[in-house]
Amino acid sequence: MSVQELSQFSPLQSLDEWEDDLLRRYPEPGTIAKEKSVEAFRNYEAPARDSVREFYKLNHQYQTFDFVMQKREEFLSFDRKVMTVWEAFDFLNQLVDDSDPDTDLSQFQHLLQTSEAVRADGHPDWMVLAGLMHDMGKVLCLFGEPQWAVVGDTFPVGCAYSDKIVYHEFFKNNPDFENEKYNTKFGIYAPNCGLRNVHMSWGHDEYIYAMMKDYLPEPALYMLRYHSFYAQHREGAYDHLMDEHDHKMFAWVRLFNSYDLYSKSPTPPDWNKLQPYYEELVNKYLPKTLRF
Numbered sequence: 001m002s003v004q005e006l007s008q009f010s011p012l013q014s015l016d017e018w019e020d021d022l023l024r025r026y027p028e029p030g031t032i033a034k035e036k037s038v039e040a041f042r043n044y045e046a047p048a049r050d051s052v053r054e055f056y057k058l059n060h061q062y063q064t065f066d067f068v069m070q071k072r073e074e075f076l077s078f079d080r081k082v083m084t085v086w087e088a089f090d091f092l093n094q095l096v097d098d099s100d101p102d103t104d105l106s107q108f109q110h111l112l113q114t115s116e117a118v119r120a121d122g123h124p125d126w127m128v129l130a131g132l133m134h135d136m137g138k139v140l141c142l143f144g145e146p147q148w149a150v151v152g153d154t155f156p157v158g159c160a161y162s163d164k165i166v167y168h169e170f171f172k173n174n175p176d177f178e179n180e181k182y183n184t185k186f187g188i189y190a191p192n193c194g195l196r197n198v199h200m201s202w203g204h205d206e207y208i209y210a211m212m213k214d215y216l217p218e219p220a221l222y223m224l225r226y227h228s229f230y231a232q233h234r235e236g237a238y239d240h241l242m243d244e245h246d247h248k249m250f251a252w253v254r255l256f257n258s259y260d261l262y263s264k265s266p267t268p269p270d271w272n273k274l275q276p277y278y279e280e281l282v283n284k285y286l287p288k289t290l291r292f
């Protein structure tokens, strides 16, 4: 593949561009009027950069039901690598932002800022651990997976794509959009069957959920699995697939989302001070090594 072709498949200069766009879409309620100038508010309102648009074009075109099945098969056997949690963070940090290495925090620093913000508010320690681990699935990029199969908003496959999903118009390029098996409101699912019976588009959320599912309590697993499912936790687009239990658990997902999106700060946390606490936390819940 030529360099030009490759860059067509990696429109984002860094994975952070997707998250910056989330902040434009969902600026923190309450702080805009109080702390941010009108000018800053306008910046949030600015249309997403072309790179984000190009990124969603690929994501929406290629995330089909069959693609999800194929990726589950390929990655959920976890036979690529065995690492301790700390080795895994070093590995993840190889994902560097080539657009502006001076101003962007490493992946680990984002995770630590998220977990520290959760901890500062006195939430249970397993939620702190969910904060620490939630983006670990981005290692998929280091296994050669394209950006559109690692990050981006997630959504159910096997049923109609909601028009509340960002850049919904690009789903017309997805073969499932024309497939009668998959393009009705419920598709292959029964009404209110519960999200545990629904297949989500493939990415870093499902991968880390599957890796952690034997170790963390259920609310933490919901946070990991659905943290990029903005069409539901922000827009309520898939109530028709959720059951009562999902609705209860989504209170946790929404709570978690505010720490994920709004904990970013230019000051990196002081890891030397925090290390003993996190070593104990990791030892409490996780095995010595994790399989990737």
Ligand SMILES: [Fe+2]
Pocket (backbone or CB within 6 Å): 134, 135, 204, 227, 228
């Ligand atoms: Fe994430």
Ligand SMILES: [Fe+2]
Pocket (backbone or CB within 6 Å): 110, 134, 135, 260
């Ligand atoms: Fe995150």
